[in-house]
Every structure is written in structure tokens, then in C-alpha cells.
Amino acid sequence: MRTLFVGAGATGGYFGGRLASGGKDVTFLVRPGRAATLRERGLRIKSPGSETVVQPRLITADRVDGPYDLVVIAVKSYFLEQAMIDLAPAVGPSTVVVPLLNGMRHVEELVGAFGPERAWGGLCFVQATLNADGDVVRTGAMHRLGYGPLDGSADPRLPAVTEALTGEEFDSHPSRTIVQDMWEKWQYLASMAAITTLMGGTTAEVNAVPGGAEFSARVVAEALAVLTAAGHDPRPGALTLLHDDTHTTTRQVSTSMYRDMVAGLPVEAEAVLGDFVNEAGKAGVPAPMFAAAYAHMRVYAARRSAG
Structure with a gap:
């Protein structure tokens, strides 16, 4: 399957790079600056104890070479609008579009732009970042993809998409419940980000101080109430993951939003926290912890813009 990864940052670079290193037909749509870095250094993926170097196939927006069978969108939510413009020539009548974005707002946007027959659901779990050289550095153990039709149907393209997105280096899961999967990930990510x-610390650091564990518990309780009110009661596995990572006192678990905040970079506050607060409001669920976290990140964004 001819696959286009839109973005080669920490997420797209990791999963797309793993697939490319395994011989899959993968092309990356990137901006000129990123293309220059990747041509000079290659796409380097660093995991504990190992390093993989891929010479990726690259294109920029002015060089999109016709329809692809599969388009995987792996950009931050604030880049989605431009990404949809750039990738539009890559979408043909039978193209499948799989987003690996955080939150849920992008689903409606992608369906509106490309139609329900092309826009699927998708998610990923990976703790990774780009270092100063532009290399992908994975720091956590989890690296998993999930994808599937939004309506849960037995789409005849699913086996081919599964083959295209399956690599030996990470877990790959086709799903008939992708919408529920995405809501559960959003709950996890919003809770961890809040x-x-x-x-201002990892969950282990928060839970290690007096009052920290109680604060974490209040955040989780609000998240569960929002999902239940929205009709997406979390399943046992999602509850276990949420509880384990928000209540840990030994593992230094953080989020990309926290790491971006510490580095002084743009953050996805609107798609992750802002929309979650809006869902709480629509459902009439009090969510003061999430409202405080969202306000905090808006102050951060305003200060960053002014500075």
C-alpha cells in the first residue's frame, strides 16, 4: 500500500520511520526545513539501547505526487488546517485518511474535508520527542497504533491498511471501536496534561508531595464524569491505564504538553484541555480542575505570544 505520512516529528517520524525501515512503501510530507534536516542526517530513531537510521522518501507540499492509498496525519492540532490543504492532492477516491491527533475536534474537520468514506479514526501512544539535532528519541516503553472506520464497519480496505501499518518494532491494532478508543485516549491525555x-512536574513528582495524590484523584474523577456524561464510559483497560499512570509514585510519566511547556514551545491546550472543558459544560458536569489547567495553559500561551 502506498502510504503518505504527513509530518515526520516525534510521532510521524517514529511510526513512519519504523515502517520504512521494515521495507514498507512510506513517503513523508514535510516542510522544507524538516526536509533539509532529514536529507542531511537521515531519520534517526533513538530508543533505549538502540538507534535506527532511515534514509526517508520525502516530498514537500509543492511536490505531492498524486493520490496515495493511505494518508496518516501526524501533526500537532494547531497545524491541521494547513496540513489538510497540503495533503489534499494526495487523497483519491479510495484513499484512507488516518489521523494520529490528540482530542476529538479533528474528526469532524476531516470528515467534512474528505468525506466519511475516506476519513477514519486513529490514535497512538508513544512517549517520544525530537532532540536538538532533530532526531526522534523514544523514552517510554509504550508504542502502539490503533485505527479503523469511524462507523465500526467491516471496511474491505481494513486488512490492507493493517498490513501497511504493521511493523515489528511496535504494536499495531485495527479496531472496530475506534471512536470509543479515541475518547478513552482523550480522557487519559487530558487528565495527564492537567x-x-x-x-509543574511528572505524575510521580506530583503524587510524592502532600496533597498531590488527592489532587490527581480529583482530576481523574472529573474526567470519568465527563466521559460517562458524553456516553463513552471507559472500559476496564482504559481505567487501569489511567489509574496506574496518574497515581504512580515511581515512574516519571509526563505528557507532550508538559514537555512542550517546559521547553517554551507551542502547546495543544485548545484541542486537549479546552475542548474537554467544553464537553464538561455541555454535559453539565463540574470540572474545576480541568478549567484551572486550561486557564493556566492559556496564560502560558498568552505570555509566550507576548514574549
């Missing part, structure tokens, strides 16, 4: 950004 805890780490508002308190």
Missing part, C-alpha cells in the same frame, strides 16, 4: 502542567 496534572503535569498545572502542578
Whole structure:
């Protein structure tokens, strides 16, 4: 399957790079600056104890070479609008579009732009970042992809998409419940972001101080109430993951939003926290912890813009 990864940052670079190193037909749509870095250094993926170097196939927006079978969008939510413009020539009548974005707002946008027959759901779990050289550095153990039709149907393209997105280096899961999967990830990510950004530390650091564990518990309780009110009660596995990572006192678990905040970079506050606060409001669910975290990140964004 001819696959286009839109973005080669920490997420797209990791999963797309792993697939490319395994011989899959993968092309990366990137901006000129990123293309220059990747041509000079290659796409380097650093995991504990190993390093993989891929010479990726690259294109920029002015060089999109016709329809692809599969388009994987791996950009930050604030880049989505431009990404949809750039990738539009890559979408043909039978193209499948799989987003690896955080939150849920992008689903409606992608369906509106490309149609329900092309826009699927998708998610990923990976703790990774780009270092100063532009290399992908994975620091956590989890590296998993999930994808599937939004309506849960047995789409005849699913086996081919599964083959295209399956590599030996990470877990790959086709799903008939992708919408529920995405809501559960959003709950996890919003909770982790609220805890780490508002308190200014990893979950282990927060829970190690007096009152920290109680704060984390309040955040989780609000998240569960929002999902239940929205009709997406979390399943046992999602609850276990959420509880383990928000209540840990030994593992230094953080989020990309926290890491971006510490580095002084743009953050996805609107798609992750802002929309979650809006969902709480629509459902009439009090969410003061999330509201505080969202306000905190808006202050951060305003200060960053002014500075």
C-alpha cells in the first residue's frame, strides 16, 4: 500500500520511520526545513539501547505526487488546517485518511474535508520527542497504533491498511471501536496534561508531595464524569491505564504538553484541555480542575505570544 505520512516529528517520524525501515512503501510530507534536516542526517530513531537510521522518501507540499492509498496525519492540532490543504492532492477516491491527533475536534474537520468514506479514526501512544539535532528519541516503553472506520464497519480496505501499518518494532491494532478508543485516549491525555502542567512536574513528582495524590484523584474523577456524561464510559483497560499512570509514585510519566511547556514551545491546550472543558459544560458536569489547567495553559500561551 502506498502510504503518505504527513509530518515526520516525534510521532510521524517514529511510526513512519519504523515502517520504512521494515521495507514498507512510506513517503513523508514535510516542510522544507524538516526536509533539509532529514536529507542531511537521515531519520534517526533513538530508543533505549538502540538507534535506527532511515534514509526517508520525502516530498514537500509543492511536490505531492498524486493520490496515495493511505494518508496518516501526524501533526500537532494547531497545524491541521494547513496540513489538510497540503495533503489534499494526495487523497483519491479510495484513499484512507488516518489521523494520529490528540482530542476529538479533528474528526469532524476531516470528515467534512474528505468525506466519511475516506476519513477514519486513529490514535497512538508513544512517549517520544525530537532532540536538538532533530532526531526522534523514544523514552517510554509504550508504542502502539490503533485505527479503523469511524462507523465500526467491516471496511474491505481494513486488512490492507493493517498490513501497511504493521511493523515489528511496535504494536499495531485495527479496531472496530475506534471512536470509543479515541475518547478513552482523550480522557487519559487530558487528565495527564492537567496534572503535569498545572502542578509543574511528572505524575510521580506530583503524587510524592502532600496533597498531590488527592489532587490527581480529583482530576481523574472529573474526567470519568465527563466521559460517562458524553456516553463513552471507559472500559476496564482504559481505567487501569489511567489509574496506574496518574497515581504512580515511581515512574516519571509526563505528557507532550508538559514537555512542550517546559521547553517554551507551542502547546495543544485548545484541542486537549479546552475542548474537554467544553464537553464538561455541555454535559453539565463540574470540572474545576480541568478549567484551572486550561486557564493556566492559556496564560502560558498568552505570555509566550507576548514574549
